[in-house]
Amino acid sequence: MKAFKYLSPTTVEEAIAFHGRHSETAKYIGGGTDVIVKVKEGWMEPDYLISLKKIEEMSELHKNDATGELSIGAMVTHATLEKSLMIRNEYPIIYDAVSNIGSLQVRNVGTIGGNLINAVPSADGAIPLIALDGVALLHGPDGERSVEVKDLFIAPYKTVLKPREILKKITIPPQEPHTGSAYIKFGRRAAMELPLIGIGVLLTLDDDDTCAKARICLGVAAPTPMRAFDAENFLVGKKIDENILIEAGKIAADESKVRDSIRGKAWHRKEMIRVHVRRMGLKCLNMIKDNY
Amino acid sequence: MSKSNNELSSEFSVVGKRIPKLDAAQKAMGRAEYIQDIKLPGMLFGKILYSKYAHANIVKIDTSKAVAFPGVHAVLTGEDVPKKMKMGLIKDNPPIKKGKVCSFRDEVAAVAAISPEIAKKALGLIEIEYEELEGIFDPEKAMEKNSPLVHDHLKSNVLKMPWNIHYGDVEKAEKESAFVVEDRFTTTWVTHCCMGTSGAVALFDASENLTIYTNTQIPSLAHKDFLEALKAMGLENKRVRVIKPVIGGGFGSKLDTYAYEHIAILLAYKCHKPVKIVFDRVEEFKATSTRQPTVTYIKQGCDKNGKLTFRNMRMVLDNGGHTSWGATTPSVMLMPISSLYRVENVKYNAKCVYTNNTYSQAMRGYGNPQATFAIESSMDILAEKAGIDRIEFRRINKNRSGDETPQGLKITSCGLEECIDAVKEELKFDGKNEKGVGTGIASLIHVGGGARIYGSDGCGAILKMDDYGKVDIFTGGTDMGQGLDNITAQIVAEELGLLAEDINVVHSDTDICPWDVGAHASRSTFVAGNAALGAAKKVKKKIQDFASKLFDVPCEKIELKDKLVFVPEDKEKSMTIGKLLRKAHFRPGGTMLMAEHFYDPDNQNMGKELKGNMSMTYSFGAHGAKVKVDEETGKVEVLEYVAAHDVGRAINPLLLEGQVYGGVVMGLGYALTEEVTIKDGKIMNANFRDYKLFTAKDAVKIKAPVIETIDKDGPFGAKGIGEPGCVPTAPAIANAIYDAVGVRIKDLPITPEKVLAALKEKNG
């Protein structure tokens, strides 16, 4: 493993400045559960690791009661999200995803921001944030800009972030009433498992029980986390029942771009999308019913 | 109802007690010294370069840049390896290959340098020109006439080790059978996943004697291998000392000597410095040996009453590119094939076939898990065809004390029926299950009283007592985490009336400890235990002789207990053992109490006819699983697991349960998740992300009822239990899945994909 210097700026501006000084050879680090693995394996050889841990605002998890907007600092750990009752009750899809990441040790240090910026197709944290219409707030040398989480990813390990840009936080717009959401990681093991396929569903119903909004988001179904727009469009405006969800599952499976890999076969992944869109959809309906 | 494991062996003071592993604190506190911790003055670090191809000619090697790299002390290629330095069962494997490589794990060069990083960099500077050859990766295809040859000088890829056995008359028995079933089962590569990776440190003294610290389960046999290596290097009549540090797991993986050990020796000799080679995790996956994959064809039948009439099995084993002990696993497979349940007519044919895959070795169960998967799956299929309840079917055919099986195994103590009953009772086999839930059972037989594979199946022990009542025992046996240290201490303490903590067990150093064939075949408790017991008995006799004179009573009247030597009928005649030892020692013509004992069980080598009682006794068991199958995903959840074993006697129920729990979890991985994925000879999942070892969260609750049959030959009646825990796990799960959803998976591991595909096929 190559030696590196570890810098701990306390503001975003300072971090960007550090990065500017060492440009090519510097790398941001959150919890380091992806970065340090790569450094140790020699896939990445930075001279400087710029930690974002000491930037206090980036570790804030906060819901604005007046506006209903949720703000998740990029440095919020999976464990913090998992333990938050507010998250568990109001954003069950986030809880479902983060509480099954890696192991307790990994969740204690791994951050939601790192999960997004690492940008693997299997990122568990990305799916719920896309389903919730999350918006990423980026801060670079030229100031701030916003990008929807669904548009953050370009390819495996590649995001729209410009050099030196920092993901500061993710905001989630207020949730409509009669909304349910759920995520499942389908894998072989109960822990330390990347999903063979990840399925997140969010449904909002109108007062007359027709579907006002649907989000069907898939991990490992394409080179980047994806939304199954056809399936979503199919649901909107319909009265949702199990048969409709079965149909939506089929459509989502069809529009996915799953592949064969050593981890799993495409046909099985498709099946799992089909089955779990229905299961997660039903879970959403039950949540909505329970909360009436 | 079987006794609770807490109520066993109440007649003893130390035997049967749940004494925690003697080195537990050392390990828990990070004080135990593993190979990784060993640092010697001037030590260099070795690294190995592996082949880029599964099958290729080496056209040219240029090491000049590596040699010139600052910090590099030596670079070796196949040219530097003495001609006679070869490893493995039939010595077909030089530690560094020359001319040709026949698997990705073939070593092509090695470097010693002042740091592991420099050694690694230097490997990158070695330039090799290969000429790629067509590879062969399917053992059944490798048997075909025009298949590419893995070893050109051999005319065929089939090893010249035919396993061809016929007891009774299988053809006749088949004709007379009321019911016959026939199937094909397959198993794939799995690996031991030792938490401590492999490694060795070799050094020569000024007189060219070798000391090697190495992760081994066979100090004495490794000693022999390294003596031969020195001889090949022209160092005849030199000494070898093998020291095994604490190891993080064996499971059979360390039953042979490996290239990294021989390379460390060559580098240390060349550099005149200690050389250390330690594997990283990727290397551990890629360059250590797996359990052998098998293709099994099984046919068996029974009469109309459900009595087994014959069993006919044929197997093809993937040997990989070189031959290690994996090629001898048919000898152990033969045991369940010929002797799990009463069956008079047995045929078995096995072929080991060279391929350009990784080569296999010993792994917990030594072939038994593969064979039992086929046998016990087929037992259920046959029971169903005959219309007999699967538990009843097993009962009808159970082994019994006094049986001699067609192979010539003499069944002495046998608790198979009690094991089956315990499983039935715990899992409520008669109860109705909800949809998607099912139960399965599978039994096992395994060697429990040594296994005579070499000329000797023996183990030596030397015991000395100090002046205070403490014991040092030097045993040939090797503790590798399984608990031989406790077993030895508890047996000696019981015999001498001491506490386990009074016994210091010294093992795994060939300069100090007597010979032993190795920690394999579930033999250590039985064989090393008997060796320790024999030495303890001799010392006890000496104590009694001395006390007899002191107390003026006959020897037989003297007892040892609670650190006292005493005459039960005469309260006056009592003395602490320490005091007695001092009285014996500090006097004119004094003596210290010591003894040695070499125990070699009275078991038999299987001769050319492959017949003979290879073990003094056999361990039995039955496993039962309750599973829930998600019929939409194919995922199997294990709800309950029962693993009942006849162990003779539990010397230490705590460690025994540990062996069973560990074995079962290993077996569950074998059944459901574990697989070294190899594509055209290349390992695709050399990491714990993609090699699906069970995690703590996946582990299931296991009940481990112990059946005690007090074996007449075992130390305090004990039999071996190291391996059985993982033997019948896969068929128990496969049978439970069938019971749950009606699909029979014949290929391990039983992945959700396979289950779902089978369900789809069944449901149309």
Ligand SMILES: Cc1cc2nc3c(=O)[nH]c(=O)nc-3n(C[C@H](O)[C@H](O)[C@H](O)COP(=O)(O)OP(=O)(O)OC[C@H]3O[C@@H](n4cnc5c(N)ncnc54)[C@H](O)[C@@H]3O)c2cc1C
């Ligand atoms: C054993 C193990 C198990 C795992 N299991 C899972 C799992 O089940 N599911 C899953 O999704 N992931 C898993 N991971 C991957 C990893 O833990 C997660 O992706 C985690 O969320 C990464 O966060 P981090 O803070 O550790 O990222 P880091 O390693 O610190 O950073 C990851 C990347 O993001 C960049 N980065 C980090 N923060 C910022 C920021 N604020 N702005 C700009 N760039 C930034 C870094 O430069 C780097 O490129 C696992 C990892 C390990 C080692």
